[in-house]
Amino acid sequence: MRRFGAALKRLGVAVFCLPFLLAGPAAAAPSKAETEAQFRTWLDRDLWPEAKANGVSRSTFDKAFAGVKLNWKLPDLVPPGTKPTTPKEQVQAEFGSPGKYFNEKTIGHVAAGGKTRAGQHASTLAAIEKQYGVPGAVVLAIWGRESGFGGVKIPYNAFEVLGTKAFMATRKEMFRQELLAALEIVQHRYIDAGAMKSSWAGAMGQPQFMPTSYLKHAVDFNGDGKRDIWNSVPDTLASIANYLRLHGWQRGRDWGFEVNVPAGLTCALEGPDQGLKIADWAEMGITRVNGKPFPANELSGEGYLLMPAGRHGPAFIVTPNFYVLKSYNMSDLYALFIGHAGDRIAYGARGFSRQWGDVGGMYRSDIAAMQRALQTKGYDVGKADGLPGFKTRRSIGDWQAKHGQPATCFPEKALIGAIK
Template identity: 85%
Template sequence: MPKLVAALKCLAAMAVFCLPFLLAGPAAAAPSKAETEAQFKTWLDRDLWPEAKAKGVSRTVFDKAFSGVTLNWKLPDLVPPGTRPKTPKKQAQAEFGSPGKYFNAKTMGAVTRGGQARHSQYGGLLKRIDKQYGVPGAIVLAIWGRESGFGAVKIPYDAFEVLGTKAFMATRKEMFRGQLLAALEIVQKNYIDTGSMKSSWAGAMGQPQFMPTSYLEHAVDFDGDGKRDIWNSVPDTLASIANYLRLHGWQRGRDWGFEVIVPAGLTCALEGPDQGLKIADWARMGITRVNGKPFPANELAGEGYLLMPAGRHGPAFIATPNFYVLKDYNMSDLYALFIGHVGDRIAYGAGDFKGAWGNVGTMYRSDIAAMQRALQAKGYDVGKADGLPGFKTRRSIGDWQARHGQAATCFPEKSMIGAIR
């Protein structure tokens, strides 16, 4: 009898649990594109407008910015109302190869030649910018060339269409909402008109590819016409790039770094911006410049950092704090190295890297991530176990190799797959 009572209670509980789902009927279909467009217009008026108004944006500016703007369904990472984010494709089979692939000879050559031509064309302008912001013209030109092909790359999108779409239904809506409000602030303050607000598919604007918040902080009017025009004005574009670097800590009079030779007996595990030494100390440890020249006298007392993007399989560098200012522009060691190296080519006619980018073999990111997790389990700080070997992963690998009687290369090796236990 108790078993029967218990069974009846169980059935009753199941009925109570299931009843709401039975009454609810089939799941509602996601709204159509036309319905979503209508929701977008409502969202602009009832959600975004009150916040824009509170930030000082006029209704005239708001309406002009969104006049004719519709959702751009071709943009990536969209999550329309009534749908769920798509499950990201697994990175298990994504490949990771030599960092040397980043330094495509054709791209580097084009930026170098274009920079050298413009170094002569805008020599006076670059000197004035260097005097005011303390950033060498060759570095500014390298960024300009890398970001927009010296202004030749077409920037096709309406910034309000891109940012509006992403603020309404992207995977990072809140981030893009902040950028959209900043874009409205730009036109409210008459820095530029709405018709000139062209961006990339990600919302980066103008020839320096600033996001709107970065524009507000860094863009300057260097040609004196009352506009901060990073779309059409070369003086505004170049000065804005220099101002960005200055505000991020560029040290006037210092280089970005030097390609060096690291003695075989010196561990590559000394790499990283958290293991800085005076450049004079690196020299005393036997590190020399590849061109045979001594480190500049004005650099010897300054801090420097060992940088080995491919471990012992590629060139090595002593980077200065200015290298990490360049990294702030794009959050990539390889980007910063590209800019610094091409800057040297533009300014001094420097040649290619002296150290060769070795063929480390292509590996799956999942294999590298497994190495990282195994090292973490042993107490190593590898940064993120994301399958990308940053400096913390590289030096952890070097330490592990040395402790196991191997030659430290400070870079993932195919032979290490499954070996770290």
């Protein structure tokens, strides 16, 4: 509230207006028309001075926001006079049902498209792997997942999305920095403001980079003087590889392996903070599902247990490279999709050995309530945000074991009333 009050002062709004804007249920929130007016004032009096200080010209600023209005259909908005709430339903596929996410049609399309393009762009991919150390199959899998190898239409005006979210989203400070970076991109003439299209989250181009990521990671691989992730395949592929390299990709290591986890080994051992040498996991009875031993060069390296659906689906021993993939989109399912699709592209691998159980369909608000209940009992679930990450999964497993239940390590409807 203090930050919001300070922002209003910068906009020239009198302090006596604050009780109206921040009052409880008895006070009415501003209408959409009033909020639109506040948005235009915010652009001129709050955002513009910072953009100007960053070297953005007034003509660039005005062109970027010409005709831009708030997009009220975007998720996670917190209009002035309201408070953030946990959404009831999960709208982002990466945090929903694993079974639905690993739809064979989708992953098959990425794998087949990747194989075709592996031949088409073989020399470029070889040069990229030599320079950045990232296998071409992994780069292709990300390209296919993010933009259908450049074929998916990206519909939104980036300044509408970023402007809306910077003004009234749950993470508006983060989106403010992305918005300022987008203005910098236009100022440097990397792309025209009118052509800067994005996803509903503000991600741009064929690799779906956020603006700050573009400035840090995009490269000119074809040597034409531009970092063109919108139209250039070499620049797109190299930019993806450069992103992974700068986030710690370890040359020569795999991303992970599907494994069998003995029934007597608790699923609460999951997580990147509970790593062991892969040789140690093998000594605990974990084996690869294909019957092959773990590669000799991996045995002394650190590995981590990953069970995205708990005992209701496949299990994996992953390497640090898995978490580099996860940095691209902070979801275990996303990183697993990329690693698995890459294996299909590179080695002709088949689907997972186990089916995903019928889990992941709970309301996000119910999972958040479960997380808060676990927190009151001293469990570390991460954030009570309704997203079942590894801390939530293993906390559920520990709670189940403590109460004499089989540890499944995944939020289930039967636990809603039990954990309280």
